[in-house]
Amino acid sequence: xxxxxxxxxxxxxxxxxxxxxxxxxxxxxxxxxxxxxxxxxxxxxxxxxxxxxxxxxxxxxxxxxxxxxxxxxxxxxxxxxxxxxxxxxxxxxxxxxxxxxxxxxxxxxxxxxxxxxxxxxxxxxxxxxxxxxxxxxxxxxxxxxxxxxxxxxxxxxxxxxxxxxxxxxxxxxxxxxxxxxxxxxxxxxxxxxxxxxxxxxxxxxxxxxxxxxxxxxxxxxxxxxxxxxxxxxxxxxxxxxxxxxxxxxxxxxxxxxxxxxxxxxxxxxxxxxxxxxxxxxxxxxxxxxxxxxxxxxxxxxxxxxxxxxxxxxxxxxxxxxxxxxxxxxxxxxxxxxxxxxxxxxxxxxxxxxxxxxxxx
Amino acid sequence: xxxxxxxxxxxxxxxxxxxxxxxxxxxxxxxxxxxxxxxxxxxxxxxxxxxxxxxxxxxxxxxxxxxxxxxxxxxxxxxxxxxxxxxxxxxxxxxxxxxxxxxxxxxxxxxxxxxxxxxxxxxxxxxxxxxxxxxxxxxxxxxxxxxxxxxxxxxxxxxxxxxxxxxxxxxxxxxxxxxxxxxxxxxxxxxxxxxxxxxxxxxxxxxxxxxxxxxxxxxxxxxxxxxxxxxxxxxxxxxxxxxxxxxxxxxxxxxxxxxxxxxxxxxxxxxxxxxxxxxxxxxxxxxxxxxxxxxxxxxxxxxxxxxxxxxxxxxxxxxxxxxxxxxxxxxxxxxxxxxxxxxxxxxxxxxxxxxxxxxx
Numbered sequence: 001x002x003x004x005x006x007x008x009x010x011x012x013x014x015x016x017x018x019x020x021x022x023x024x025x026x027x028x029x030x031x032x033x034x035x036x037x038x039x040x041x042x043x044x045x046x047x048x049x050x051x052x053x054x055x056x057x058x059x060x061x062x063x064x065x066x067x068x069x070x071x072x073x074x075x076x077x078x079x080x081x082x083x084x085x086x087x088x089x090x091x092x093x094x095x096x097x098x099x100x101x102x103x104x105x106x107x108x109x110x111x112x113x114x115x116x117x118x119x120x121x122x123x124x125x126x127x128x129x130x131x132x133x134x135x136x137x138x139x140x141x142x143x144x145x146x147x148x149x150x151x152x153x154x155x156x157x158x159x160x161x162x163x164x165x166x167x168x169x170x171x172x173x174x175x176x177x178x179x180x181x182x183x184x185x186x187x188x189x190x191x192x193x194x195x196x197x198x199x200x201x202x203x204x205x206x207x208x209x210x211x212x213x214x215x216x217x218x219x220x221x222x223x224x225x226x227x228x229x230x231x232x233x234x235x236x237x238x239x240x241x242x243x244x245x246x247x248x249x250x251x252x253x254x255x256x257x258x259x260x261x262x263x264x265x266x267x268x269x270x271x272x273x274x275x276x277x278x279x280x281x282x283x284x285x286x287x288x289x290x291x292x293x294x295x296x297x298x299x300x301x302x303x304x305x306x307x308x309x310x311x312x313x314x315x316x317x318x319x320x321x322x323x324x325x326x327x328x329x330x331x332x333x334x335x336x337x338x339x340x341x342x343x344x345x346x347x348x349x350x351x352x353x354x355x356x357x358x359x360x
Numbered sequence: 361x362x363x364x365x366x367x368x369x370x371x372x373x374x375x376x377x378x379x380x381x382x383x384x385x386x387x388x389x390x391x392x393x394x395x396x397x398x399x400x401x402x403x404x405x406x407x408x409x410x411x412x413x414x415x416x417x418x419x420x421x422x423x424x425x426x427x428x429x430x431x432x433x434x435x436x437x438x439x440x441x442x443x444x445x446x447x448x449x450x451x452x453x454x455x456x457x458x459x460x461x462x463x464x465x466x467x468x469x470x471x472x473x474x475x476x477x478x479x480x481x482x483x484x485x486x487x488x489x490x491x492x493x494x495x496x497x498x499x500x501x502x503x504x505x506x507x508x509x510x511x512x513x514x515x516x517x518x519x520x521x522x523x524x525x526x527x528x529x530x531x532x533x534x535x536x537x538x539x540x541x542x543x544x545x546x547x548x549x550x551x552x553x554x555x556x557x558x559x560x561x562x563x564x565x566x567x568x569x570x571x572x573x574x575x576x577x578x579x580x581x582x583x584x585x586x587x588x589x590x591x592x593x594x595x596x597x598x599x600x601x602x603x604x605x606x607x608x609x610x611x612x613x614x615x616x617x618x619x620x621x622x623x624x625x626x627x628x629x630x631x632x633x634x635x636x637x638x639x640x641x642x643x644x645x646x647x648x649x650x651x652x653x654x655x656x657x658x659x660x661x662x663x664x665x666x667x668x669x670x671x672x673x674x675x676x677x678x679x680x681x682x683x684x685x686x687x688x689x690x691x692x693x694x695x696x697x698x699x700x701x702x703x704x705x706x707x708x709x710x711x712x713x714x715x716x717x718x719x720x
Contacts, residue, residue, distance in 0.1 A: 154604055225597070
């Protein structure tokens with residue numbers, strides 16, 4: 001039963017790789033075996049500072065990680081514009097791919113990555129951590145309950161944080177040659193994923209950007225929003241930004257209940273995360289108040305959500321390696337749906353906020 | 361100093377009049393002296409059931425209330441389509457006007473009402489109760505703080521409740537000849553007022569309805585939404601509905617902080633109402649969590665918000681009667697701004713979700 005742990009290589013020394021390195025160490029079925037950076041010195045410091053095992057190999061290139069036969073899977077936190085090249089190469093070298101979001105600059109690029117993974121038989125997953133928190137499953141159970149929630153009709157999501165002056169000058173997320181989608185690709189990715197998650201990954205029919213996104217002088221989006229409309233009349237709005245204080249909301253309205261969460265992307269606390277629901281509300285006599293008040297549900301977790309993400313990914317990789325399973329198609333499929341909606345919102349912005357059809 | 365209490369007459373026996381009758385009794389500076397209904401029997405029952413003073417007069421018409429020289433002010437909870445006639449007549453008879461919302465079917469009608477009030481020198485106020493809760497002032501103080509909140513950039517508001525089958529068949533709020541604005545006039549009124557309140561009553565430049573409102577078979581709106589855009593780039597969205605479980609949210613995003621409230625229209629509890637803020641948030645080391653978590657502020661009140669509304673209105677009326685003050689223009693002014701935005705959203709719906717300029 002004791003499968004050997006999945007052996008991870010990491011491409012690059014991005015800040016987020018520190019958190020994911022810790023997660024690989026925390027997950028029971030994975031281990032770090034290599035890191036590569038264009039600078040051997042940076043990779044060496046990174047391995048030291050992040051408590052890599054003494055056996056972990058340190059390389060002065062990404063290629064060296066991909067050529068290492070001891071590496072089963074790679075985590076790729078490189079700037080989005082480099083995803084196409086390195087994710088495809090990783091797949092070609094038979095490495096399973098845990099790819100940070102936004103996964104690609106557009107769905108055309110993503111399709112090349114997904115085709116490379118499929119033809120190599122490797123698992124693809126995007127690194128959207130909150131999907132793996134046990135709270136996410138608990139919330140879905142509430143949403144699936146016809147008595148407590150009913151039919152979903154209205155969806156709202158916000159993810160925003162203040163980048164600050166250094167971020168707005170230097171971060172890769174505001175550079176047109178590195179992360180051209182800006183806030184839409186970064187915080188908007190989470191909003192759109194939340195909306196798709198809530199609808200059981202039913203794609204909207206039409207995306208219409210809200211007027212007047214904010215851009216930096218290079219034309220990269222710093223804040224924007226959109227409405228999404230489904231054929232059955234459901235309607236969603238989202239807002240994503242680098243310019244307003246940290247806000248991480250999902251708000252869902254059903255015919256019998258509603259749900260909200262205010263830290264869906266990164267829980268305020270690592271080991272316990274709340275959400276709030278109300279069902280079958282009514283005004284009390286004379287409308288002097290409302291019943292019931294929202295109830296809080298706090299979901300505990302032993303492992304943080306990023307370690308649960310690594311665990312899930314490693315479990316799929318282990319199945320493919322050890323048992324000859326096929327890669328799980330759910331994950332590339334929902335990455336692609338998320339990207340398709342991002343592309344439609346971007347197209348709507350480019351067309352002056354015209355409605356744009358969402359085509360899978 | 362002991363001003364005599366303002367003497368209220370009530371036009372009609374609407375359900376909401378029960379709550380406002382109680383409020384008139386609770387407020388320290390007002391008293392009920394008359395009620396009129398088209399049915400004397402209904403008015404008599406209403407007075408009995410709602411504990412009116414024995415001295416209160418009961419009339420079989422609205423006119424009789426307006427002709428009663430002992431009536432200083434009227435509360436008008438009639439269907440919206442009757443507001444023009446009865447509010448104008450009340451003003452002409454020198455009665456101060458507390459008018460339920462939506463105040464009119466459109467701004468043209470409202471202007472006739474406001475002109476009648478102005479030329480008669482009577483106070484006009486719409487019966488938007490939450491404006492008078494002490495929580496509203498506390499929230500505004502937070503929003504006005506450049507350190508804790510900063511510049512307002514993004515606004516979201518929702519007010520929705522489930523009408524239920526009887527409501528959706530019989531309530532005045534879904535009848536085209538009584539409340540033609542449907543959910544937009546009823547729950548949408550609160551959303552738009554909340555957004556205007558948050559912006560210090562700065563009017564948006566453009567209103568664009570979200571696609572696919574729901575209508576009943578008579579064409580009355582059962583749910584809809586819109587985006588509002590200001591010249592400085594601020595953007596708001598709102599959603600109002602009779603079809604999804606009770607939700608009463610304001611969500612405001614500033615450059616340094618954010619604020620949310622989940623029972624802004626009618627607090628869950630009558631004597632204490634919370635709101636939630638966060639300021640200057642940051643990710644903790646390795647982005648393993650976020651600090652600070654939202655803080656809850658609970659604002660107590662001895663009098664319920666509807667009694668505070670009556671108290672404020674009666675205080676203005678008392679000033680006009682006793683001290684010769686001029687009517688306070690703030691209240692008609694914000695009613696008109698609210699109506700102007702409603703009209704623009706309605707026009708956008710009628711034009712197939714085209715952007716519509718908001719003109720004061």
